[in-house]
Amino acid sequence: MTDKPIIKVVNLVKKFGNFVANDHLNFNVYEGEIFGFLGANGAGKTTAIRILCGLSHPTSGELEVAGFDVYKQSEQIKKNIGYMSQKFSLYENLTLRENIRFYAGIYGLSKKEINIRMDNLLENLHIGHLRDQLIGSLPLGWKQKLAFSVAIFHQPKIVFLDEPTGGVDPITRRQFWDMIYQAAKDGITIFVTTHYMDEAEYCDRVSIMVDGRIEALDSPAGLKQHYHAENMDEVFLKLARAS
Amino acid sequence: MPDFSIDIQNLSKTFGPVKALDDVSFQVEKSEIFGLIGPDGSGKTSLFRILTSLLLPDSGMATMEGYDVVKSYKIIRQITGYMPGRFSLYYDLTVEENLAFFATIFGTTIKENYDLIKDIYIQIEPFKNRRAGNLSGGMKQKLALSCALIHKPKVLVLDEPTTGVDAVSRKEFWEMLKKLKQQDITIIVSTPYMDEASLCDHVALIQKGKILSIETPANIRNAFSHPLYKIAYPDMYRLLTTLRTFSEAVSAHRFGDSIHVALKTRTGEKEVRSFLEEQGLKDVALEPVRPNIEDCFMDLMNDTHD
Numbered sequence: 001m002t003d004k005p006i007i008k009v010v011n012l013v014k015k016f017g018n019f020v021a022n023d024h025l026n027f028n029v030y031e032g033e034i035f036g037f038l039g040a041n042g043a044g045k046t047t048a049i050r051i052l053c054g055l056s057h058p059t060s061g062e063l064e065v066a067g068f069d070v071y072k073q074s075e076q077i078k079k080n081i082g083y084m085s086q087k088f089s090l091y092e093n094l095t096l097r098e099n100i101r102f103y104a105g106i107y108g109l110s111k112k113e114i115n116i117r118m119d120n121l122l123e124n125l126h127i128g129h130l131r132d133q134l135i136g137s138l139p140l141g142w143k144q145k146l147a148f149s150v151a152i153f154h155q156p157k158i159v160f161l162d163e164p165t166g167g168v169d170p171i172t173r174r175q176f177w178d179m180i181y182q183a184a185k186d187g188i189t190i191f192v193t194t195h196y197m198d199e200a201e202y203c204d205r206v207s208i209m210v211d212g213r214i215e216a217l218d219s220p221a222g223l224k225q226h227y228h229a230e231n232m233d234e235v236f237l238k239l240a241r242a243s
Numbered sequence: 244m245p246d247f248s249i250d251i252q253n254l255s256k257t258f259g260p261v262k263a264l265d266d267v268s269f270q271v272e273k274s275e276i277f278g279l280i281g282p283d284g285s286g287k288t289s290l291f292r293i294l295t296s297l298l299l300p301d302s303g304m305a306t307m308e309g310y311d312v313v314k315s316y317k318i319i320r321q322i323t324g325y326m327p328g329r330f331s332l333y334y335d336l337t338v339e340e341n342l343a344f345f346a347t348i349f350g351t352t353i354k355e356n357y358d359l360i361k362d363i364y365i366q367i368e369p370f371k372n373r374r375a376g377n378l379s380g381g382m383k384q385k386l387a388l389s390c391a392l393i394h395k396p397k398v399l400v401l402d403e404p405t406t407g408v409d410a411v412s413r414k415e416f417w418e419m420l421k422k423l424k425q426q427d428i429t430i431i432v433s434t435p436y437m438d439e440a441s442l443c444d445h446v447a448l449i450q451k452g453k454i455l456s457i458e459t460p461a462n463i464r465n466a467f468s469h470p471l472y473k474i475a476y477p478d479m480y481r482l483l484t485t486l487r488t489f490s491e492a493v494s495a496h497r498f499g500d501s502i503h504v505a506l507k508t509r510t511g512e513k514e515v516r517s518f519l520e521e522q523g524l525k526d527v528a529l530e531p532v533r534p535n536i537e538d539c540f541m542d543l544m545n546d547t548h549d
Contacts, residue, residue, distance in 0.1 A: 040411050041407075139282070139283060141282065167283055169544065170437060171544055174496055198498060198499040231499055233410060236410050
């Protein structure tokens, strides 16, 4: 993790009619950081993520993602980020190889480059045998690990992970976090949401959103100290229940 | 002989080459909360669909409140409240319309059984004219539970009701389940959250269609056979990868701000410390720790995980 901001958010406001989904958010995310973006259902996380990914325009505020302006350069942002969620990952009725070719093709990778990286990926995960399997036939844990690999296949600067481990068994959840650590070590910035509070501990810093505002932002150790809490679960309950 | 609410005998179900349920047998006592814990694809949903008469087993039998789930399917549907894993309400109906719809189907009214759902429904009543599709995750879940309860079922079948739900809503949900239990409703619930297992009266761990263990949460924890230590160090990733090369360790898993290491024998603190020091990790924080349900589940899973 460096001290160079790769996401800059200044006074982000997003309104839907009279409803303020994001109420003056201010934060930076630094290069190579694992940044946890927490909040209760409906707190405004998804709205902010959609804006950071260039999929929705803010009502006001200044935002830069990977060095690009979210108002004017959303296409460049999309090229430089990766995204996966529990709901949207890979195409179930394509094979693993077809999914990789499809996604990598969208990002403009050459056939040769795709083949080299695909071989590396299959070898690193020891899954050469899954190459021609339909994604729909694989267990959820594998789908999620592969979806993550595909999301960073084009070597983005930042990857957004929206509840990547929802419903996944405890061993696979930990294997998934091993992959996150590896990606962060390789210099990819990780922006992740989760409802598992033990996973909040694995982040370098964590922000907690309550009713459209960021109520707290610090390292897990700093938050626990500040809120006199044993673990992140207690921190979260203190903040989210107070609302 | 105790009075069972649910009795499952040698239930099997296959889908092509996949054994979704492999000779599953267990009993659930009246008005208890019974947890079915297992990863995606372990057979939980197939079992719930058989219990609610929506799927036929290949072999074996099951009864709920004494009624056979195949032969007496009409009665089964009257006495069961089912909350499927995927949000299954009508998105383009409002909160109130959804509830009225489910009440009508079961030949009752919201008014008649309002007492049962009051505590839950009151939290979403301010939004009763909002379409279900526009509710947040926590509110959808409360509406789904209200709809599953509106005909006053004897057995409540909940398939991963808290997946994708935030920590606060999850706690509230379990508080609601405890209250329902006191109203003599039997609850069978599946979850991927291990902390929720400790809130059940009995827990069955299921994997690949087989039951690994059925116990009270306390007994599952007592049955953990390895000495377990909790270790912390500033560079956690390095600590983890180092511990995984320790020949005396059965497993090393991250748990929040520390790592749990299970050892083969009671070699104890000294050996772990000296191994870590050899590897250049000095002054680690190390103490024995009591296993929680997640430790136990991962230990049981370890043999078969791939």
